[in-house]
Amino acid sequence: MEDTRIATPEPVAKPAGKVAAATMCSRVLGLLREAVFAALFATRSIADAYIFAFRIPNLLRDFFAEGALSAAFVPELAKAREEEGDKAAFRLAARVFGTLAAAAGLIVILGIVFAPAIVAVVAVDAPAEMRLFTIKLTRVMFPFLFVIALAAVAMGVLNTWRRYFVPAVAPAFFNVVAVVGGGVLLLLGTEPETAMLVWAGLVVLGGAAQLLIQLPSLFAIGYRERPVVDAGLADARLRRIVRRMGPVVLSLAATNIMLVITTALASRGEGWASSLNYAFRLVHLPIGVIGVALGTVVLAAGARRSAADDGAGVDDIVRRGLRLNWFLALPSATGLFVLAQPLVRMIYERGAFGAESTASVSEALAWYAGGIVFYAGIKAAAPQFLARGDTRTPMLCSLLGIAANLAVALGAVGALGYRALALAVAVGAATNYVSLRLLARRRFGGGSAPGMAFLGRCALACALMGGAGWAIADSWLSGDRSAVSGWLDAAFTLGVVLGLSAFYFLVTAALGMKEGAAFGRLFSRRSER
Secondary structure, eight states: OOBOOOOSOOOOHHHHHHHHHHHHHHHHHHHHHHHHHHHHHTTSHHHHHHHHHHHHHHHHHHHHHSSHHHHHHHHHHHHHHHHHOHHHHHHHHHHHHHHHHHHHHHHHHHHHHTHHHHHHHHTTTSOHHHHHHHHHHHHHHTTHHHHHHHHHHHHHHHHHTTOOHHHHHHHHHHHHHHHHHHHHHHHHTOOHHHHHHHHHHHHHHHHHHHHHTTHHHHHHTTOOOOOOOOTTOOSHHHHHHHHHHHHHHHHHOHHHHHHHHHHHHHTTSTTHHHHHHHHHHHHHHHIIIIIIHHHHHHHHHHHHHHHTTBHHHHHHHHHHHHHHHHHHHHHHHHHHHHTHHHHHHHHHOSTTOOHHHHHHHHHHHHHHHTTHHHHHHHHHHTHHHHTTTOOHHHHHHHHHHHHHHHHHHHHHHHHHTHHHHHHHHHHHHHHHHHHHHHHHHHHHOSTTOOOHHHHHHHHHHHHHHHHHHHHHIIIIITSOOTTSOHHHHHHHHHHHHHHHHHHHHHHHHHTTOHHHHHHHHHHHHHHHO
């Protein structure tokens, strides 16, 4: 039976805030990267080819870098450190570094060799000429997996040692490489096909930068071990990590698997894949800032509590993580829904990206927005099981989400077109999250529930904020802005976003929510400084 004591509470909000700040930097740069990409390629067929080519390497990246590897690796590393000390934990990390490098290298070789078969899956309805170019791009980008897998191991080690900021900010360097390289391509006016091949090469260079920036911090905590390839999995802890990886991949990567499914269906229409991708990049900002930050901290802190046999401590960490998720993700979803068109125009509409592209991306964004709370919430909810070594339950919940995604995508694509694919991802994420929470209540009790009164106050504050945003968008931002300069329009849009955010925090503080009051105090201290 689990010990129900709550030891000294593990900090959640403060380390999550550090990760969120670093992730915000990375995601803002990511939006800048997408804006450069949009200016170069818009929603033309060459942009679709890139989306198809990068989908599988990026799917594998998300498995390694934002969930599956850390979820299997961090609890075992924390346990090794708790039971045997730092040196034993470093030896385990060295085995993971070496063995994963060998496995990733093999996958890269197979990906390059079998690129035509991969493209046949993700671009099933694409024209033959597009498929040929997609194969070329796939082969250029597959080595990205090798460097990003090693970066993920470094991240797991640093998180176990409570070093959160550097691993969270590392993806920003991936985006810096793309922004600088893409900016040069824009200035040179490079021909689109050549520019796309260069862009694919920048993906690999960016992944290498993401690894290299973490090495000084890794050495600073005392890591000096050389990578060890344990091909036979002789180490018992390594065997457990590998055994957990399969279920964890499905438990945390459902959204990414659903994106692969919807990408394949998006090959039915020109511009569908790129429109969905641009929209999801905007959705990915709050998912990263909120979900990835909370998931990183909740998993690492929960693993430490679980290693200390403190089940009540694990549930308390998850409860606080879920409260922060709802408090921040629900207004983010509301804002993206009501301000979809002006936000897309502000970020993307320049160069080859015109008003027609803005309209299609805005519609996709509005359909995606409904799932933000659930996308981010999964990352905070799944660690309640994963920190205890249970990978089976999150896997089953993910499979339910994937089934719901498929049902909606296949059933509604004929009527709604590419919009159905965005809706399907949102429905799949909601199914996954609700299943996790129902099973958590059944198995662990209600100790991790955020509370209905809390959720009701969040919903009321978002309704008030959303109503104000809708009125502003209807009267100003969504009208004919042809006579208004792009810079003025963008400045006004940004001002509305900041104003609505402040309004939300004021309302939540007035409703007696401690999170709203805490954010108010934080902003007051910043203003005084």
